[in-house]
Amino acid sequence: DQREPINEQSKDKQLETYRVDDTGQKLTTNQGLRVSEDEHSLKAGVRGPTLMEDFHFREKMTHFDHERIPERIVHARGFGAHGYFQVYEPMTEYTKAKFLQDPSVKTPVFVRFSTVAGSRGSSDTVRDVRGFATKFYTEEGNYDLVGNNMPVFFIQDAMKFPDFVHAVKPEPHNEIPQAQSAHDTFWDFVTSNTETAHMVMWAMSDRSLPRSFRMMEGFGVHTFRFVNEQGKGHFVKFHWKPLLGVHSLVWDEVQKLAGKDPDFNRRDLWDAIETGNYPEFEFGVQMIKEEDEFMFDFDILDPTKIWPEEQVPVKIIGKMTLNRNTDNFFAETEQIAFHPGHVVPGIDFTNDPLLQGRLFSYTDTQLSRLGGPNFHEIPINRSVAPVHNNQRDGMHRMTINRGPVSYHKNSLAGNSPEPASEKEGGYAHYAEKVEGRKIQARSDSFKDHFSQATLFWNSMSAVEKQHIVNAFRFELGKVKTKEIRQRAVDMFSQVSVDLAKRMAAGIGAKAPENTSDSRVTLSSPALSQMNTVKTPL
Numbered sequence: 001d002q003r004e005p006i007n008e009q010s011k012d013k014q015l016e017t018y019r020v021d022d023t024g025q026k027l028t029t030n031q032g033l034r035v036s037e038d039e040h041s042l043k044a045g046v047r048g049p050t051l052m053e054d055f056h057f058r059e060k061m062t063h064f065d066h067e068r069i070p071e072r073i074v075h076a077r078g079f080g081a082h083g084y085f086q087v088y089e090p091m092t093e094y095t096k097a098k099f100l101q102d103p104s105v106k107t108p109v110f111v112r113f114s115t116v117a118g119s120r121g122s123s124d125t126v127r128d129v130r131g132f133a134t135k136f137y138t139e140e141g142n143y144d145l146v147g148n149n150m151p152v153f154f155i156q157d158a159m160k161f162p163d164f165v166h167a168v169k170p171e172p173h174n175e176i177p178q179a180q181s182a183h184d185t186f187w188d189f190v191t192s193n194t195e196t197a198h199m200v201m202w203a204m205s206d207r208s209l210p211r212s213f214r215m216m217e218g219f220g221v222h223t224f225r226f227v228n229e230q231g232k233g234h235f236v237k238f239h240w241k242p243l244l245g246v247h248s249l250v251w252d253e254v255q256k257l258a259g260k261d262p263d264f265n266r267r268d269l270w271d272a273i274e275t276g277n278y279p280e281f282e283f284g285v286q287m288i289k290e291e292d293e294f295m296f297d298f299d300i301l302d303p304t305k306i307w308p309e310e311q312v313p314v315k316i317i318g319k320m321t322l323n324r325n326t327d328n329f330f331a332e333t334e335q336i337a338f339h340p341g342h343v344v345p346g347i348d349f350t351n352d353p354l355l356q357g358r359l360f361s362y363t364d365t366q367l368s369r370l371g372g373p374n375f376h377e378i379p380i381n382r383s384v385a386p387v388h389n390n391q392r393d394g395m396h397r398m399t400i401n402r403g404p405v406s407y408h409k410n411s412l413a414g415n416s417p418e419p420a421s422e423k424e425g426g427y428a429h430y431a432e433k434v435e436g437r438k439i440q441a442r443s444d445s446f447k448d449h450f451s452q453a454t455l456f457w458n459s460m461s462a463v464e465k466q467h468i469v470n471a472f473r474f475e476l477g478k479v480k481t482k483e484i485r486q487r488a489v490d491m492f493s494q495v496s497v498d499l500a501k502r503m504a505a506g507i508g509a510k511a512p513e514n515t516s517d518s519r520v521t522l523s524s525p526a527l528s529q530m531n532t533v534k535t536p537l
């Protein structure tokens with residue numbers, strides 16, 4: 001069972017073995033028994049009760065009763081498509097990942113776009129972050145890039161993720177409100193956890209209102225690591241850039257569409273692919289040499305910070321094309337299981353404390369969402385590279401693993417790991433040197449919650465700034481607790497006094513007292529010129 005070279009059709013060929021077409025067929029039960037009718041249950045006499053022995057009725061109803069699985073705890077509403085990825089030039093100097101070497105190879109991908117906060121049946125065009133998750137079916141196994149359409153995140157440490165999501169989701173006592181942001185708990189969290197400032201600026205901007213999934217950027221957010229054949233590492237951040245450019249809806253359109261066409265974004269993607277207008281995204285990387293890790297006045301492991309492109313340019317290295325819609329939403333889009341921990345040789349993690357927590361969370365949630373430890377065998381999740389190990393049994397096991405040996409080491413079956421040093425050898429973790437005391441703090445620059453939020457505000461045009469002000473006014477205008485509204489004005493005065501004054505005027509809060517806005521005088525976005533650490537509120 002050798003690894004085969006991958007091509008654009010590899011995943012499709014694998015899925016073909018699972019496809020079923022019921023068109024024109026005689027109906028049967030799940031046991032293959034042809035049924036003679038499918039409308040009336042078996043009864044004792046024309047007016048009598050239904051009989052227990054009607055196995056066909058029982059099976060049909062039981063299956064229906066169990067059709068739903070839990071929706072994702074976050075990113076429940078999503079839409080996916082198939083496609084392929086091609087690298088433009090060999091990335092050998094930086095990474096040994098096979099799918100980043102040969103420009104002639106088309107690696108199959110599946111992408112799922114999503115909103116974060118809403119339930120599965122919510123509306124597409126709400127103010128929210130969008131998920132942008134890509135599964136590459138590579139020759140070396142699945143590689144998942146589980147990103148968002150914004151380059152930073154609300155929090156710095158995974159420990160706060162459950163708190164953050166509880167604050168964002170509808171309130172537990174009454175499941176109100178369903179809309180993101182417009183409630184006391186969200187703004188209470190934001191103003192109590194000021195590391196959210198930068199991401200909230202993105203969330204209040206037009207980036208939260210994508211016109212189309214085809215017109216969104218994607219970001220890996222965290223700092224990952226490229227490792228080349230010689231074992232040399234580079235810090236790396238991942239980017240997707242849509243060839244159609246980045247475009248947003250305006251607030252008025254968003255509100256109308258949410259009522260009139262809740263499927264606006266998913267329909268747009270489906271129709272574009274059906275009509276041959278295949279969405280395309282270029283793949284970019286920002287890279288920092290290991291020896292330059294401490295050259296910046298922010299910690300490059302802080303997921304609330306970008307690496308300004310003026311300082312670390314984005315190198316475009318490939319392109320992804322989405323060219324095939326799903327056959328079945330549930331089988332593919334709903335059952336797909338992404339995980340930032342699905343990596344291939346040449347790609348590794350860093351000690352970003354948000355990423356480290358994600359590495360635990362995804363498989364854990366999928367164990368309950370997809371019913372047990374064998375969800376890697378669901379067709380959409382299957383790697384195209386062959387799978388062999390000593391795992392056995394468990395709920396819904398599909399493979400029939402033959403022979404008496406299911407342990408390592410053994411002398412009977414002769415199966416074994418392949419050392420990383422061998423050609424096509426196994427994955428070996430990057431031997432990063434780590435030392436220190438067990439501690440719950442991070443470096444000091446993690447406490448700078450505002451400099452890059454200011455950088456973002458300053459990079460906006462007048463119109464974009466007005467949209468941000470309007471968004472703050474709308475969302476905070478819904479907050480019942482006066483103190484939270486005031487705290488928000490005070491907090492964002494650390495980003496820009498101008499912004500805070502304009503916010504305050506729209507929500508009945510007190511404007512900040514300073515009259516000048518020292519931060520808006522920055523002449524260049526270069527970090528060397530940014531304000532230094534500010535103490536959080």
Ligand code: HEM
Binds near residue numbers: 071078
């Ligand atoms: C989905 C956890 C941060 C992007 C999920 C899911 C969980 C989760 C439990 C549901 C997975 C499933 O049911 O299959 C976390 C935790 C985080 C975190 C604990 C921080 C500690 C992030 C960040 C990003 C992100 C920073 C973006 C870089 C996504 C995406 C999905 C997702 C795109 C949806 C994947 C899909 O389409 O199936 N996350 N997440 N998450 N997360 Fe995160």
